[in-house]
Amino acid sequence: MPAGHLKFGQAGEDYAAKYLDSHGLKVLDRNWRWRQWELDLVCMDGDELVFVEVKSRSGSGMQSGIEALTPAKCKKLVKAASHYLSEKNLWERPCRFDLVAITGNSNSMKLEHIKSAFEFSDFMGGGNTAWQPW
Numbered sequence: 001m002p003a004g005h006l007k008f009g010q011a012g013e014d015y016a017a018k019y020l021d022s023h024g025l026k027v028l029d030r031n032w033r034w035r036q037w038e039l040d041l042v043c044m045d046g047d048e049l050v051f052v053e054v055k056s057r058s059g060s061g062m063q064s065g066i067e068a069l070t071p072a073k074c075k076k077l078v079k080a081a082s083h084y085l086s087e088k089n090l091w092e093r094p095c096r097f098d099l100v101a102i103t104g105n106s107n108s109m110k111l112e113h114i115k116s117a118f119e120f121s122d123f124m125g126g127g128n129t130a131w132q133p134w
Contacts, residue, residue, distance in 0.1 A: 008105070012056030013040055015109050016100040023113075025050060034087070037080035041100075049095045051081045053117070056102040066101050066114070074118050 017027050020043055029042040041052035055068045077097060085091050099117035103110050 008058065009056045012102040013054045015102060015111060016054045017041060019111055020052065032084060034080055034083040037076055039080050039084060042084065047094065049090060049093045050098050051077060051095065052098045052100055053077055054100045058105060066099065069099050069117060
């Protein structure tokens with residue numbers, strides 16, 4: 001990936017973190033990794049743990065940030081989140097997955113925050129159970 005895209009992606013994550021903080025969410029972790037999986041932002045919203053995927057797009061591409069949250073990406077996020085919960089011993093904590101889609105450029109960014117962008121059961125064949133897979 002060209003360095004300019006990485007720089008814009010980092011700027012997008014910084015912008016998302018500031019936005020979420022200004023809307024009452026506390027950022028606990030950024031770019032948390034376990035093997036090949038990554039969580040962009042992990043936040044607290046009251047007593048709820050929020051896994052936030054940040055998708056930054058320049059607007060010139062064909063796929064929007066929202067469209068980039070594919071079922072395959074959601075499965076990876078669920079896998080990463082389950083390892084995060086195990087590492088931090090937080091399985092009892094209520095959780096959700098949010099998406100922050102950013103379009104624009106380094107000088108002008110538009111942000112869209114989608115709370116509960118997907119449900120665990122949508123991607124793990126769960127039915128009517130809580131999102132935690134136990």
